Amino acid sequence: MSDTPVLRLQRVNKRFGGVVAANDVDLDLPPGVVTALVGPNGAGKTTLFNLITGNLKPDSGEITLRGESLLGTDARKSALRGIARSFQDLRLFEQMTVFENVLSVMERSALPWQPGGRAAARARREKADATIETVGLTNWRDARAIDLGYAEQKFLSLARILVTDATLWLLDEPASGLDPASYERFVNLVRGRLAHGITICLIEHNLDIVHGISDRIAFLDQGTVLAAGEPRAILNDPKLAAIYFGERR
Amino acid sequence: MQGYILNLLILVSISGILATSLNFIIGYAGIYSMAHAAFFGVAAYTGALVAMHVSTSLLVTIPIAMAVCAALSLVISLPSLRVRGDYFVVASLGLQMIAFTVFSEWKEVTGGIGGLTGVPVATLFGFRLASLESFFLVALTCLALVVLIIYTLVHTSFGRSLKAIRDNEVAAATFGKNPIVIKTIAVAISTAFCGVAGVLYAFHISFVNPESFTVDQSVFIMSMIIIGGTGTVFGPILGALIIHLLPAGLTYLTFLPARDLASLQQIIYGAAMVLLMIYWPSGLIGRANVKDTWAK
Amino acid sequence: MLLLQLLVDGLQLGALYALMAVGFAVIFGSTRVFHYAHGTTYVLVGYLFYWMAERLAVPWWLAAALAALAGVVFGVVLDRFVYRPIQRDEGSFFTVFVASFGVGVVVENLVVIFFGASFVSISTPLTRVTDIGGGIVISYLGICSMLIAVALFVLLNWLLARTDVGVALRALSENPELVRGFGLNPRKLSQYAFAIGSLLVAPAALVATCVTGLTPSSGHRVVLISIAASIIGGIGSLRGAGFGGLILGLAESMAVWKLSTGWSEAVAFVILFCFILARPSGLFGIRARV
Numbered sequence: 045m046s047d048t049p050v051l052r053l054q055r056v057n058k059r060f061g062g063v064v065a066a067n068d069v070d071l072d073l074p075p076g077v078v079t080a081l082v083g084p085n086g087a088g089k090t091t092l093f094n095l096i097t098g099n100l101k102p103d104s105g106e107i108t109l110r111g112e113s114l115l116g117t118d119a120r121k122s123a124l125r126g127i128a129r130s131f132q133d134l135r136l137f138e139q140m141t142v143f144e145n146v147l148s149v150m151e152r153s154a155l156p157w158q159p160g161g162r163a164a165a166r167a168r169r170e171k172a173d174a175t176i177e178t179v180g181l182t183n184w185r186d187a188r189a190i191d192l193g194y195a196e197q198k199f200l201s202l203a204r205i206l207v208t209d210a211t212l213w214l215l216d217e218p219a220s221g222l223d224p225a226s227y228e229r230f231v232n233l234v235r236g237r238l239a240h241g242i243t244i245c246l247i248e249h250n251l252d253i254v255h256g257i258s259d260r261i262a263f264l265d266q267g268t269v270l271a272a273g274e275p276r277a278i279l280n281d282p283k284l285a286a287i288y289f290g291e292r293r
Numbered sequence: 294m295q296g297y298i299l300n301l302l303i304l305v306s307i308s309g310i311l312a313t314s315l316n317f318i319i320g321y322a323g324i325y326s327m328a329h330a331a332f333f334g335v336a337a338y339t340g341a342l343v344a345m346h347v348s349t350s351l352l353v354t355i356p357i358a359m360a361v362c363a364a365l366s367l368v369i370s371l372p373s374l375r376v377r378g379d380y381f382v383v384a385s386l387g388l389q390m391i392a393f394t395v396f397s398e399w400k401e402v403t404g405g406i407g408g409l410t411g412v413p414v415a416t417l418f419g420f421r422l423a424s425l426e427s428f429f430l431v432a433l434t435c436l437a438l439v440v441l442i443i444y445t446l447v448h449t450s451f452g453r454s455l456k457a458i459r460d461n462e463v464a465a466a467t468f469g470k471n472p473i474v475i476k477t478i479a480v481a482i483s484t485a486f487c488g489v490a491g492v493l494y495a496f497h498i499s500f501v502n503p504e505s506f507t508v509d510q511s512v513f514i515m516s517m518i519i520i521g522g523t524g525t526v527f528g529p530i531l532g533a534l535i536i537h538l539l540p541a542g543l544t545y546l547t548f549l550p551a552r553d554l555a556s557l558q559q560i561i562y563g564a565a566m567v568l569l570m571i572y573w574p575s576g577l578i579g580r581a582n583v584k585d586t587w588a589k
Numbered sequence: 590m591l592l593l594q595l596l597v598d599g600l601q602l603g604a605l606y607a608l609m610a611v612g613f614a615v616i617f618g619s620t621r622v623f624h625y626a627h628g629t630t631y632v633l634v635g636y637l638f639y640w641m642a643e644r645l646a647v648p649w650w651l652a653a654a655l656a657a658l659a660g661v662v663f664g665v666v667l668d669r670f671v672y673r674p675i676q677r678d679e680g681s682f683f684t685v686f687v688a689s690f691g692v693g694v695v696v697e698n699l700v701v702i703f704f705g706a707s708f709v710s711i712s713t714p715l716t717r718v719t720d721i722g723g724g725i726v727i728s729y730l731g732i733c734s735m736l737i738a739v740a741l742f743v744l745l746n747w748l749l750a751r752t753d754v755g756v757a758l759r760a761l762s763e764n765p766e767l768v769r770g771f772g773l774n775p776r777k778l779s780q781y782a783f784a785i786g787s788l789l790v791a792p793a794a795l796v797a798t799c800v801t802g803l804t805p806s807s808g809h810r811v812v813l814i815s816i817a818a819s820i821i822g823g824i825g826s827l828r829g830a831g832f833g834g835l836i837l838g839l840a841e842s843m844a845v846w847k848l849s850t851g852w853s854e855a856v857a858f859v860i861l862f863c864f865i866l867a868r869p870s871g872l873f874g875i876r877a878r879v
Binding site: 567 | 685693701806810869
Binding site for chain 2: 097165204
């Protein structure tokens with residue numbers, strides 16, 4: 045496995061008026077590995093995702109994907125370059141069924157037809173059904189997304205990511221609120237993809253469970269990366285714990 | 294009597310086309326256009342002018358009107374879809390007002406307030422559609438074709454993309470869809486169908502003037518969708534039927550003064566809109582989730 | 590000196606447009622309601638004024654005051670009985686818009702039933718013009734409207750800057766949740782917003798009844814001009830809305846220099862389109878984020 049990072053942020057800065065959302069951020073996402081971004085609320089974790097996908101433009105700094113700059117991209121273009129992203133508030137297509145949610149994500153062409161003709165269409169439908177089965181939502185295939193329970197919605201959100209051919213996943217609190225059994229199933233699904241060459245970065249709030257899912261951790265506070273490295277080292281650092289739990293000097 | 298019924302059914306067919314095409318963007322895409330009457334008018338004037346100077350064949354007038362409407366839709370789509378969907382409502386209202394001014398003032402082309410009269414009889418493959426029966430068949434066929442095309446579109450990837458954008462535009466873009474292009478195409482398709490309706494209308498009543506294409510007409514079309522339901526492909530047609538039958542029904546209530554019937558109709562539609570929005574807003578499935586953009 | 594005359598006319602028109610626009614902006618800014626029935630308030634005030642002053646021989650100042658009051662009541666009632674119920678139930682922008690539009694349709698047609706569809710107006714000596722030098726004329730009413738506009742804007746400025754209600758309204762437009770957190774009641778505040786906004790549109794209606802006349806469908810143009818001015822001036826800026834109204838009034842009036850009056854009515858909307866195309870955030874608004 046090569047060592048060149050799939051995604052690299054170099055001295056990325058972003059301010060909103062007086063608020064520093066990203067402060068000289070240096071971050072590498074190595075390939076085939078799950079990196080977790082942790083930190084207290086408002087630390088700038090979601091902002092980093094937005095900067096990577098181009099929803100926000102950095103004030104300065106460089107963001108590269110496999111060596112090529114991501115600056116000037118937008119949400120749509122980042123998808124075309126192989127980045128898939130989930131949201132903390134899920135953003136499912138609520139009035140559409142589970143099947144439609146998963147299928148639609150593969151249909152990117154703006155024209156009233158997709159490339160590849162009937163054969164490709166059939167292949168997409170089969171892939172959608174297979175993915176729905178992988179996440180265990182076959183029973184809800186034709187239910188509307190808005191009618192699903194919380195855990196099912198989380199798995200649908202994951203299904204939409206799974207079904208794309210993206211090689212970099214940005215998951216924003218993908219498993220928060222799941223019960224232990226569902227969480228375990230989730231972790232296995234996510235980590236199982238690493239063998240397929242996927243690189244994953246996820247934002248996670250719950251420090252107790254984060255070490256079960258990630259290989260590396262980056263700790264953010266007020267837009268600054270305070271530490272990055274092995275989970276055990278980071279999680280056992282008392283200074284970081286103090287920041288996380290709100291004691292500041 | 295038969296003439297009266299046929300006339301009514303032709304108007305219902307034309308309104309059905311208008312309502313179905315508007316529902317395509319409101320119900321399935323969450324794009325609220327208030328300019329449908331303007332496009333209807335543009336199509337009617339185009340159809341009348343082509344019929345009077347070039348050809349009375351439906352196979353010539355309809356495609357030309359469709360192209361003109363679709364091209365004109367780019368005038369509102371391109372600027373406003375770039376920004377936010379709600380700007381589209383404003384832009385469409387603005388276009389509606391400008392269109393009315395153009396219809397009334399561009400006397401050399403539109404005949405001004407008096408409009409264009411003496412639109413010749415429509416022809417199809419050389420056959421003159423002089424009778425109400427034959428015209429009704431044509432109108433009904435057009436309605437059926439429009440419904441078929443929209444039904445098909447809704448069930449393709451394009452329809453899914455539209456619905457995805459309606460439900461959550463940010464997520465749709467994040468997964469690689471191009472909301473601006475998709476919405477622009479949807480609006481162009483919708484207005485192209487206005488083109489069909491406008492030409493049929495011009496031929497049917499043989500004259501065209503600005504009065505038929507005001508905001509009130511947009512109200513009519515909106516009411517058909519709201520009353521008939523936005524979630525289905527046939528709802529708008531049902532709405533068109535109800536809205537056209539209502540005046541006939543009202544004439545039976547002889548205690549109502551005849552000259553106020555049109556206004557009473559509109560009052561009923563307006564009141565229905567208000568009450569439906571208060572008590573049954575889910576009847577309007579196509580509403581976009583604007584809360585997360587305006588509220589910030 | 591046609592151009593100068595048109596400029597003066599444009600200032601009068603602009604003053605009235607500015608009032609309407611700021612009225613709309615106050616409402617939309619604080620409550621996020623797309624109050625299409627703002628135009629309906631205008632029609633209501635105008636027709637009530639006409640009815641009382643012309644048909645019932647009520648002294649004009651009393652008729653004007655009562656009509657303006659009716660306008661305020663209309664706005665507040667709409668908020669209470671139509672908009673609030675909808676917003677309570679997860680009302681989206683469009684649901685509110687459709688309801689507002691529906692109200693407009695109902696009132697417009699009631700007016701048609703009671704007053705007919707053609708123009709109504711009141712003749713008053715105030716429309717007589719006076720020469721202000723250089724052959725430029727201006728009517729007393731025109732002077733009045735500009736003075737009223739200025740007075741109301743000064744009043745509004747004081748209200749928003751100095752009074753509790755005003756400050757709360759500004760806070761509401763920034764962050765409704767925060768307002769609730771401070772123990773203020775957004776619902777009560779929105780009543781104030783509708784009252785103020787509806788009051789601002791009254792002078793325009795009263796003046797129009799005397800000068801240009803009114804028809805039941807006048808409301809559409811009023812609310813669209815208000816929206817256009819708000820967009821041009823910048824969503825979120827009351828000053829911008831006023832400025833936008835002034836610009837639109839001037840543009841429409843000056844357009845007569847080259848176009849007929851019929852065409853000049855479309856000028857405002859062409860300007861609107863240009864802004865949506867080139868600068869959707871308007872002149873003073875916050876950058877419109879998608």
